[in-house]
Amino acid sequence: MANRPVQKETSRRPHFLQFNNLACETAGGKVIFATDEWFAPARNLLKRDPPEFIATAFTEYGKWMDGWETRRKRIPGHDWCIIQLGVPGIIHGFDVDTSFFTGNYAPYTSIQAACLDQMPSFTLEGDRTGMAASPSQFKAVEQLNSDSWEELVPITKLKPGYSESCHNYLNVTYPHRVTHIRINIYPDGGIARLKVYGIGKKDWSTVSSQDLVDLVALVNGGVCVGYSDAHFGHPCNMIGIGRADNMGDGWESARRLDRPKVLKVDEKGILQVPGFEWAILRLGHPGIISKIEVDTNHFKGNFPDSCQIEACCLTPDEENNLIRNQWCSDKTPKWRILLPPHKLKAHHRHMFSGESVVQCGPVTHVRLVIAPDGGVSRLRLWGRPVSNNMTRPQQISKL
Numbered sequence: 561m562a563n564r565p566v567q568k569e570t571s572r573r574p575h576f577l578q579f580n581n582l583a584c585e586t587a588g589g590k591v592i593f594a595t596d597e598w599f600a601p602a603r604n605l606l607k608r609d610p611p612e613f614i615a616t617a618f619t620e621y622g623k624w625m626d627g628w629e630t631r632r633k634r635i636p637g638h639d640w641c642i643i644q645l646g647v648p649g650i651i652h653g654f655d656v657d658t659s660f661f662t663g664n665y666a667p668y669t670s671i672q673a674a675c676l677d678q679m680p681s682f683t684l685e686g687d688r689t690g691m692a693a694s695p696s697q698f699k700a701v702e703q704l705n706s707d708s709w710e711e712l713v714p715i716t717k718l719k720p721g722y723s724e725s726c727h728n729y730l731n732v733t734y735p736h737r738v739t740h741i742r743i744n745i746y747p748d749g750g751i752a753r754l755k756v757y758g759i760g761k762k763d764w765s766t767v768s769s770q771d772l773v774d775l776v777a778l779v780n781g782g783v784c785v786g787y788s789d790a791h792f793g794h795p796c797n798m799i800g801i802g803r804a805d806n807m808g809d810g811w812e813s814a815r816r817l818d819r820p821k822v823l824k825v826d827e828k829g830i831l832q833v834p835g836f837e838w839a840i841l842r843l844g845h846p847g848i849i850s851k852i853e854v855d856t857n858h859f860k861g862n863f864p865d866s867c868q869i870e871a872c873c874l875t876p877d878e879e880n881n882l883i884r885n886q887w888c889s890d891k892t893p894k895w896r897i898l899l900p901p902h903k904l905k906a907h908h909r910h911m912f913s914g915e916s917v918v919q920c921g922p923v924t925h926v927r928l929v930i931a932p933d934g935g936v937s938r939l940r941l942w943g944r945p946v947s948n949n950m951t952r953p954q955q956i957s958k959l
């Protein structure tokens with residue numbers, strides 16, 4: 561799929577859009593139950609790629625739609641489905657995207673959540689278009705008592721899926737870890753995508769301080785908290801599971817317009833350019849980083865010329881102040897060099913360890929700086945977790 565421009569954060573867009581989609585199929589999200597999937601299966605809700613509309617596509621059940629779409633109900637009740645998050649965590653908001661569902665969109669929704677220790681023993685198999693849940697599946701799902709799960713979003717009116725207005729952003733304040741959600745639609749209809757924005761919450765008590773862990777990984781609670789540009793791909797893609805599928809599954813900025821018309825390099829072969837792009841990530845746990853991977857997989861004609869990585873220690877209050885000031889006030893933290901400037905190669909997995917990685921002690925945040933612009937598909941930061949009280953007060957950077 562071709563890369564599509566990512567909209568830049570504006571005051572109209574909620575802040576939670578910066579977080580990870582914990583339900584995405586690429587993060588391991590799964591639909592485990594749906595009351596009805598006549599026109600289109602609920603698993604489409606979790607696709608990473610943006611919804612499509614093909615005017616001429618029909619199935620034996622009706623118009624082909626890229627989303628979850630149930631029958632026009634002629635019996636009592638409403639439709640709902642249960643989603644197992646790929647990464648359990650704290651949810652900050654939802655995007656119920658009704659793209660292309662116009663005369664057939666779900667007019668109302670509500671969303672419930674639970675933290676379940678055991679996975680249910682039933683799952684839907686294969687492509688379920690043209691089917692409703694069987695009586696035995698209804699019976700099995702009853703054990704979850706999902707109708708009494710915590711309500712994160714009360715019954716809310718949705719907008720139909722006409723271009724710009726297709727995003728229904730729903731803010732959430734719920735401080736508990738969630739493993740499953742139930743989305744209700746009233747009484748029936750279609751939704752193209754459901755994005756569950758949040759931050760992974762791992763049980764760190766099982767990790768020894770001797771274990772080397774990718775401290776910034778999505779599954780370990782890493783999150784992007786700021787960036788300079790994300791024209792073609794958001795920096796949060798860099799901490800996704802496995803290697804990137806394609807260029808769309810990475811961080812990619814636009815070409816900078818302040819590059820000299822004729823380019824020159826220094827004695828190390830690094831381009832002499834005035835500008836750079838940056839992305840700031842909060843680690844899932846404070847730690848001491850000793851091994852780094854910068855993967856430019858798929859970025860062949862658009863990899864950055866060079867990168868450097870900086871690190872620092874911030875308290876939650878300090879981070880909040882900096883986010884409010886968009887990381888560019890005179891309160892910018894004192895970043896310490898973790899990885900000095902390095903020339904990068906096209907479509908290549910760069911590994912740094914030993915003396916290439918500067919010992920910075922315990923850190924909570926990193927800043928990846930690329931010059932002048934380009935794409936990085938993955939960033940891995942292996943280190944040993946340290947207890948929270950080791951990061952403060954003496955090691956906290958002065959702002």
Ligand SMILES: NC(=O)NC(NC(N)=O)C(=O)[O-]
Pocket residue numbers: 599621622623624625629631632663664
């Ligand atoms: N043209 C339609 O979309 N009709 C129906 N939906 C599908 N997918 O065929 C409907 O009215 O619910």
